[in-house]
Amino acid sequence: MGLMSMDQPQLLSKIATGDGHGESSSYFDGWKAYDKDPFHLTKNPHGVIQMGLAENQLTADLVQNWIMSNPEASICTLEGVHNFKHMANFQDYHGLPEFRNAVAKFMSRTRGNRVTFDPDRIVMSGGATGAHEVTAFCLADPGDAFLVPTPYYPGFDRDLRWRTGVKLVPVICESSNNFKLTRQALEEAYEKAKEDNIRIKGLLITNPSNPLGTVMDRTTLRTVVNFINQKRIHLISDEIYAATVFSHPSFISVAEIIEQDTDIECDRDLIHIIYSLSKDMGFPGFRVGIIYSYNDSVVNCARKMSSFGLVSTQTQYLMTKMLSDDEFVERFLGESAKRLAQRYRIFTGGLVKVGIKCLQSNGGLFVWMDLRDLLKKPTFESELELWRVIIHEVKINVSPGCSFHCSEAGWFRVCYANMDDRALQIALQRIRSFVLQKNKEVMVSDKNSKPCWHSNLRLSLKSRRFDDIMMSPHSPIPQSPLVKATT
Known part of the structure; x- marks a missing residue:
């Protein structure tokens, strides 16, 4: 040869x-x-x-005990097999209505029921990884960038950049103030990007933080919302660790800021929340990712794109039964904390x-x-x-x-x-x-x-x-x- x-x-x-x-x-x-x-x-x-x-x-063990006590929740048991054909044939990329209702209710519960979520804004994705990528596709073009406070989860370099062509611009946070995000740090990163001719399309925060394990206080969240509104850029709030907070101060979702703090100016079309059941429930293998956007166009586009990474109907069916069990959910969240x-x-x-x-x-x-x-x-x-x-x-x-x-x-x-x-x-x-x-x-x-x-x-x-x-x-x-x- x-x-x-x-x-x-x-x-x-x-x-x-x-x-x-x-x-x-x-x-x-x-x-x-x-x-x-x-x-x-x-x-x-x-x-x-x-x-x-x-x-x-x-x-x-809590989940295993629940499954053993609720065999009808699975379509692969004698008690639940009568639903097998319907679940196996279901293909609607909107997802099971009962599933979206259960997830919306669970998201409210993990935030102390201080805020409610609209099931019609729940978009499925293959884990938080898929949810982040779909959101990036919806908000930015190749070459555009998102600000990300440091330190940040290494997987973001893959999730948001690899296939989308989007860039990540670090917002430098330091140990001198326990890595707290400040307006000054945001402004410096934004201005530096402008000098480098990089168009900033959004800010990505993780709350609770990975890797810090800290929660953002209300003042910081208000600063973030004010900043993105002033700059006319999007805010992606990754809240996949919402129910892993085990002591005070409690977790505050960005949804609480825009719904309860009436004195703050906010264009809701700029707000998007990423959630999943991987961390709070311990189900990374189920690949249940959620995009919750206040922007109708993003919801519609993300729902179409979710065809590339849907959650199986078998998983949706099981999760619907489990998350709709109020007594179990309350006991689970308390024991988990x-x-x-x-x-x-x-x-x-x-x-x-x-x-x-x-x-x-x-x-x-x-x-x-x-x-x-x-x-x-x-x-x-x-x-x-x-x-x-x-x-x-x-x-x-x-x-x-x-x-x-x-x-x-x-x-x-x-x-x-x-x-x-x-x-x-x-x-x-x-x-x-x-x-x-x-x-x-x-x-x-x-x-x-x-x-x-x-x-x-x-x-x-x-x-x-x-x-x-x-x-x-x-x-x-x-x-x-x-x-x-x-x-």
Whole structure:
């Protein structure tokens, strides 16, 4: 066979051959490290513990119990099979009316019933990922941009940019005010984009924040609404963690601002909310994403585009039954908040014992961990060097702040709700051993007046003492009924 001609046309598209997905990010590299060597309590006890995945597994038992008590909610049971034919044939991209009613009601419930949602404005999508992309397609053309406060979820680079051609312009937030979004930061980012000839079409906020785990207060939300109205740009409010808030201050939706704060000027056509059941209910595999827009044209366009990522009618049917059970929903949300609060206290308490602080937060499924004191230098190169040690030696997958576009080196997102109690305890013990080792190295470094990072940070993971601690019935982590170890 002859050599391929140099002027042969490219066979694949730029999307197929490019890196627009962002998979080369350290955020995804951590997942790959876990996939190669996943922790298992008995089969691989020295593997990598996954703390880079924002998944809520703390309430799975509540859902399982409900399903067992309501077999008719599934079309794949003897009790529910009589609806199989209708559900299997249903193709309306508006979605089941009962489903949209149930979702609208649930969205109100997760916001304390302080605001109501119109079922006719509920648009389905394949998870929040699909909802974000569809919204971007509706609001912006290739080359246009959205402002996004930092640090922000790395998946936004994929969700909003990859196939749409839209750009993201960071709004720099800093630790000096706990990464709170300010009018000054918004103005600076907006003006900088104008200087670079970038047309800003909207502002994307995440509330509660991923990765910070904080909620926006009313003053900040009013500032945001005033800003987008003045600039005549859209506001996309990602509220997928609305029901993960487990302590005060409570979550405030942008819907409350535009419906209750009558003294604020607001063009509702500019307001759009993204929601899903992935985080609040712990159903990422069901791919239930929601676009809720106050703009009729966006609703109509998004509904047509939803044909590319509909929620299956089987899922709609099940979710309708579950979310319409008021007693279950109330009990679920209350218990979920209780368990998240307990897990947060246990994890942050364990970190404090070894001198590690986190940004104070009260929502989400993660903490924003401050490891600036462990960096060799206050640089992102040092952050990634430390991250590699944590991945390969400590054997914990955490996500470095640079992958979230954080403006300051040394911050890490750590997820704590995607594992059982024993795995969490093992993770805390590994962190404790690592920090103690690092402290010893600092002492040696001070004595010798030169850096001294040992590579043999195996943390005695294979020691009998470590295993005994984890298996002891006197473990400080209480065993809840929902977290049975996988064996």
